[in-house]
Amino acid sequence: MRKIGVFVCHCGTNIAATVDVKAVAETLGREPSVVVSEDYPYMCSESGQNLIKDSIRDYGLDGIVICSCSPRMHENTFRKAAASAGLNPYMVEIANIREQCSWIHKDKAEATEKAILLGKAAIAKVLLNTPLIAGESGVVKRALVIGGGIAGIQTALDIAEAGFPVDIVEQKPTIGGKMAQLDKTFPTLDCSACILTPKMVDCAQNENIKIYSYSEIESVSGFVGNFTVKIRRKARYVDETKCTGCGLCTEKCPVKKVPNEFNLGLDNRRAVYIPFAQAVPKIAAIDADYCNMLKNGKCGLCSKVCTVGAIDYKQEDTFVEERYGAIVAATGYEIADVSRYGEYAYNQSKDVVTSLELERLMNAAGPTGGTLLRPSDGKHPHTIVFVQCVGSRCTPDKGKPYCSKICCMYTAKHAMLIREKYPDTEVYVFYIDVRTPGKNFDEFWRRAVEEFGVHYIKGAVGKISPRPDGTLDVQGSDLLMDEQLHISADLVVLAAAIEPSKTARSLATMLTASMDTNDFFTEAHPKLRPVESPTAGIFLSGVCQGPKDIPETVAQASACAAKVIGLLSKDKLKGNPCVAHSDEMMCNGCSNCANVCPYGAITYSDKEFRMPDRTTKTRRVAWVNPAVCQGCGACTVACPSGAMDLLGFSNSQIMAEVDALCR
Amino acid sequence: MRNKLVERAKELLADGTVTRVIGWKRGEFSYDVTPAVFETAEELEKDFVYDGFCGANVSKYLIRESAKEGKILAFLKPCDAFSFNQLLAEHRIRRENVYAVGIPCEGMADIGKIRSAGIDGVTGIREEGEEFVLSTLYGEERIAKKDALAERCLVCKSKRHPVYDELIGEEGEDLPDDARFEAVDKLEKMTAEERFQFWRGELSRCIRCNACRNVCPACTCENCVFDNPDSGLSQKAAADPFEESMYHIIRAFHVAGRCTDCGECSRVCPENIPLHLLNRKFIKDIDELYGAYRAGENAENKNPLVSFREEDAEPSVVHERGRA
Incomplete structure (x- = not known):
């Protein structure tokens, strides 16, 4: 009893x-x-x-x-x-x-x-429970950070500071991410690059940090404390060990009309390039889509001018396999496509730009050398209209349902900087709400209105039409005055929604980390475990988890690092004893369980069995590695014979529960 | 054709390629044909048949036969070949112990339809163009193929063998799928209540003889959940109407993604329950949710229900469909 x-x-x-x-x-x-x-x-x-x-x-x-x-x-x-x-x-x-x-x-x-x-x-x-004892497994004392923006950089620096080796995998030729493209940062208006690039250099110089730039994650296997990750090092056709970053090749390259992604295509770069002056690592890369030598074997100029012989046209993608105890996703964000909103005429006029493009137009290292000029004719704009919430806070068929969170503040920043530098320029901001919670944030936007005379208009822009004289007719409604407005603008800036990196979903699949419907990574608990994924050993840093500004991103990145350090400082991890096991007498050897196992925990072997009639029979049967199994139960559902069962959640226990409910 | 097969089987037995042959043998009546294993040329000459009543799928028998010593020659119709391949994918058959010979199939007769047409006492069958010629106790009778073919043959999915070591006759092609899913379309168009009543009506005839399970080439578990006292499902009798419906629904789920639509379940059902429609509904759903997929197409394929691709339908889409 x-x-x-x-x-x-x-x-x-x-x-x-x-x-x-x-x-x-x-x-x-x-x-x-x-x-x-x-x-x-x-x-x-x-x-x-x-x-x-x-x-x-x-x-x-x-x-x-x-x-x-x-x-x-x-x-x-x-x-x-x-x-x-x-x-x-x-x-x-x-x-x-x-x-x-x-x-x-x-x-x-x-x-x-x-x-x-x-x-x-x-x-x-x-009544059907049985006592279970958890096993133990070791911890590989090395962390992987996927993404080299400010989130990844901060997490990596903090983990390295605690004495653990950490690798950063960045898909672009340099770390730095979106923050490297920004001009000034709110609410203090210090130069973005000035505060970011020292951290990038710290990463490069830290003995515990290894940067895999121009690299992608190919595959992930294993489990908390013991992941094996295959990293694809994309061919950059430049020997990293030899290149000194002198830039001679980028000056001599004859292919001059390659859209410069760092400046969002507002100017051009060469086929061989270093993304920007403070790039880390400062190593050139050849763009295979444009390079004449790689495309048709004619040119080879860069290899002739390179004094150290770093150019290697025969380079191919290589793979690195490394083991990690913890993995941090820090894949950041991208600007959502605004060309789908025909009413804003983004595709029709060069003078309709996104806020990130404006950052480049205002940046001293940008295509205009920091002087704000219209992309169409290079003239000073005298009337600028900002449109808020472009693609954010929409119905799902129109755009993102969420608030992108950073736009109210950066728009106030842009408006203020423009009014300060070009007092003859009128600035209008169409907004739905101004959302500026945060330390010194509300004061910041009020300054834009009260001290800098920015015209904030509560209402939406319905239509932007380019006029023959080169101006833009911005038609909008002012909800407070209840009137329709027409503003003749020289430049329109769209506060485009931010969305998770396109690479995030496939990465989440590899990591078996869950995502929400917007492709943001889901945290283990929205309040109490905000920097951990529900998948053990996977941590979240920065905007990949949800929209954030820089201060929040850095805070979360450090919090994430603290969690990683906590994991890596353990020698042994207690496993979850609720793992699957296979009844060999019932197993058909059909591989259904191995096919559905997201952790690769199931292997098969041929085993000899004594049958009731005293003959010996060789049968293919499944075996679950309890150290790898995470107890998700997918195999128990896929198993047609019921040979696969989960300790602590056995088929008979679940049936007993259902029976009790139906009684 | 029958003689051709017997000749080839005798050759392969004689040259030692195989030690046994699986084919078909007459039962008590001419239309009562079952798979059988032959070990000598004499046995083949005496009992081997291949005619319009050889609908039985031999692939499932190869699980047991291929585990034995020595190679067995298996004559596989296209349907059998798909099932054979699927069993290879599930590691149920030892491929090296089977010499697979693909044989043509022009469709198998349904004795029920022949009887309904008023033809009794059938003692033999042969094909003649678009007709079956039946010898009966009362003389020769003719019936158009379209009136006598089994439902599964009228909507035949393929005349092609996805796997074989040797082919007798010419290789056929895949056939269009439109007609195959017509009955499922009809069921889908019913309201949930109408559909429920349809299946309650059909399944109420079930006597739980387990023939559908025993013949099914996808039902190959070492220990079936319906025979396992620990599964909580092991009732072999039709205890109550709910019980008999659940049996068929559980079976349909178990073979989903693995069923090749060979139609054996419906052929052997003594109550003529259209069991194949349950499986075909799953096949249609899988095709529509995860892209066209054919179980048994190749032995490496992972079926969509046990594999994951990023472009797979989201669970919410599957859920919505289930509510329709």
Whole structure:
């Protein structure tokens, strides 16, 4: 006869206001095998836990059911409590009567009935629980940071500072990311490059940091503490060990009309190029799409002028395989395509630009040398209109449902800088709301309005039409004055939505990290575990998790580093004992389980079996590596014969729960 | 054709390529043909048949036969070859122990249809153009093929053999799929209630004889969940109407993505339940959600239900479809 204890939590009034907890405890107390059933205001409190511990000892309980909040919240708490009273922690089951019951019901009678059913299901399950013991695995003391923007740089620097080796994989020829393209940063208006490039140099010089620039992640296998990652080092046709970054090749290259992506195509670069002056590593790369030598074997000029013989036209992609204990996703963002909004005439006029393009037009290292000139005719614009929320806060068919968060502040920054430098320029901002929470943020945009005389207009722009005289007719509505406006503008700046990097989704697949519908990485808990992915050993840094400005990104990057350091400083990790195992007598050897296993935990071998008729039969059977299995259960569903089962969540346990609910 | 096959089988037995041959043998009646293993030229001469009643799929028998010592010659119709390939993909057959000979199939007759046409006492069948010529106790009868072919043959998916060591006759081609899914289309157009009533009606005739499972080349588990007392499903009798529906639904789920639509389940059903429609619905769904896929097309293929590609339909799309 099993001895089960049931403990019903009030959670203050969270549960007790909607569920008759006394009735739940009393009813569940009458279930077979239940020897004690108690309720308590806060089961997770010290005295609540003591009640559980004492009951385990006093009644000799061999299984307990806690009717409380989600197991994500306190399962661990109660497992620890059980363990300290001598009960195997996996003999604890949680019936979630808060999130799945009291919080979603209003009728007390209904909620009470449901809570009792959930309790009965948990009792049915715990009766089939078996004590489980977690195994241990080692930790590879090296971290991988994917993405070399400010998020990746900060995370890598912090991890390296703690003494752990860390590799940065960046798909572009240089680290620096979007921040390297910005002109000034809000709210202090210091130069972006001035504060970023020292950090880039720190990365290059730090002994613990290795930068794989112009590289991509090819494949990821393994599990927390022990990932194996294959990195593709794209051919840059320049020997990294020889190139000194002198730039002679980039001056002599005859292919001059390659759109310069660093300046967002606002000017041109050569086929062999160094993205920008402070690039790290400062090594040239040859663009195979444009290079004459690579395309048709005619030219070779760069190789002739290179004094160190670094040019290598025969270079091919190479692969590096490395093991890591932790992986950080820091893949950042891209500017959403604004050409789909025909009303803003982005494709029709060169003088309709995105905010990031404006950053380059205002930057001293940009195509105009820092003087704000119209892209169409190189003249000073005297009337500039900013349009907010282009592609953000839309219905899903029109654009992004979320707020891109950084646009209100950078637009205030742009408006202020323009008014300061060119006081003869009128600046209009069409906005839906101005959202400037943050330290010194609201003061910042108010300065734009109050001190710099920027015209903020609450309303939307309906149509932008290029006129023959080169100006742009901006038609919009002023909601506060309730009138239609026509502004004759020289330049229009669109605050384009930001979206996660296009590479993020395939990376998430490789990492088995989850994503939301907008392709932002999902955090393990939106409030309490914001820098970890639900997949153990995968961490999130920067905008890949959600829109953020630089201060927030840096804060999150350091928080992420702290979590990585915490993991890497452990020598052993306790595994999850709830892993799959295969009943060899039932296994067909069909490979369904191995096909669906996202962790590569299942292998097959031919084994000899003694059959009931005393013959020997060789059969192909599955084996699950418990150190690799994460207990997701995909294999148990794919297995046609039911040979594959999950410890702690066995098929029979789940059937028992369902039966209890249907009884 | 029958003689050609027997001659070739005798040659391969004689030169030691194979030690056994799997083909078809007459049962009590001429239309009652079952797969059989032959070990000598004499046995072949005496009992081997290949005619319009050889609908039985021999591939499943190769699981057991290929585990034995020595190579076996398997005559595979296109349908059998798809099933054979699928079983290879699932590592159920030892390929090195099978010498696969692809043989042509012009469609198999459905004795039920022949009887319904008023032809009784059938003692033999042969093809003549677009007709089956039947010898009966009461003389020779003729019936148009289109009236006598099994449903699965009327909507034949392919005359091609996706795998073989040797081919007898000319290789055929894949056939258009339009007609194959017409019945499924009809079911999809029903309301959920109408569909439920349709299946309750059909499945109410089930006697849980397990013939569909026993013949199915996808149902090859070492220990079937319906025979396993620990699975919670092992009831061999039709205990109640719910029980018999669940049996077929569970079976359809188990073979989803692996079913080659050979139609054996419906052929052997003594109650003429159109079981193949459950499987065909899955095939259609898989094609529409994950791109055209044919189980058994090749032995390396991962079926879409146990593989992941980035362009796969999102779960929400699958969910929406399920609600329709």
